Amino acid sequence: MYCIIDIETTGGKYNEEGITEIAIHKHDGLQVVDSFIALIDPEKPIQPFVVQLTGINSKMLRNAPKFYEVAKRIIEIMDGAVFVAHNVSFDYRVLRNAFKELGYNFEKETLDTIELSKRLFPDLPSYSLGKLCKSLGIPFSNRHRANGDALATVKLFEMLLAKDSEKHIIQELIDKEKNTKKLSTKYVDIIATMPNAMGVFYIYDKTGTIIYIGSGKNINLALNKLFLKESRVAKEIQKKVDLVRFELTGNTLITKLKLENEIGFHKPYLNRISKKRKPALHFASDNMIIITEGRYIEEQAVLLIENNILLGYTFAALEFQANNLKILKTILTPLTNSNLNRQLIKHHLLHNKVKEIIRF
DSSP, X not given: OXXXXXXXXXXXXXXXXXXXXXXXXXXXXXXXXXXXXXXXXXXXXXXXXXXXXXXXXXXXXXXXXXXXXHXXXXXXXXXXXXXXXXXHHHHHHHHXXXXXXXXXXXXXXXXXXXXXXXXXXXXXXXOSHHHHHXXXXXXXXXXXXXXXXXXXXHHHHHHHHHHSTTOHHHHHHHXXXXXXXGSOHHHHHHHHTSOSSOEEEEEEOTTSOEEEEEEESSHHHHHHHHHHOOSHHHHXXXXXXXXXXXXXXXXXXXXXXXXXXXXXXXXXXTSOOOOOOOOXXXXXXXXXXXXEEOSSTTOEEEEEEETTEEEEEEEESSHHHHHOHHHHHHHOEEOOOOXXXXXXXXXXXXXXXXXXXXXX
């Protein structure tokens, strides 16, 4: 059994989002056999950009049930089923957190239709739900509402089931999810708080000292692999880890820059310090604003180079923040103008596309 799920939230601070709408369709591998769709009172404000995106506002939710009033129904419909969603880490995390507030430990095997689509339909231009459905000819209506997105995911999942006729890939992905259960409770609890998103993570020992800084396209998976490794450094980390914190970065360039700078600043004893590199040549332009992907859909990452000196980076949610030098300088996170950082930027620009480069 599978439960195909989509959740809409209030937006806001990571791990503090409230659920505003949920749609669940239970599927037996052939057809939908049960459904649950509901608006939910999140008992907290909805971010303006979310209202604009989904059309769900506080007025619509005045008479909606609170999460605890529908929790039992959600548990019942999901009994014995794999949790399926498009970008499953988001929906699973939000639902787990909602149950955690009620004192209930919600755990399910998960399956991500993004990862499954990449395996079964390689080389498509995009794997966002809307563009993927367009590429595959799947009808899609009521976008950014829970049931509209869930029904589109149902159709996509049925197509994926048909393509993976012997269910080898689906079972492989489910088995990969089960690997976390081989870890001790201590590691599983740490991993459960980590996002399935790109970023840098900091591992602390019991004294509050950072002993290792790492990064990954998926922090959750990167830590899972680290806690299963048998290398000397990995075993030392596993022995001494007491706490893990993280920062999202949104793209590989900011990830590399932040990782190198944080290792250079904190000098954790379990990290290998990068070897010195040859001096980098000048940037192609003395004055540049480099704009690339941010941590979330509504923002972008911005790097500022002025007079051929790297000044720093920031995340901007508004267009004028990225284009106004005075504002941009105010909100920058400084980066050292080192040869290493300059080479990382030059290498990235040579081999990767960015959203925009503004020369001034």
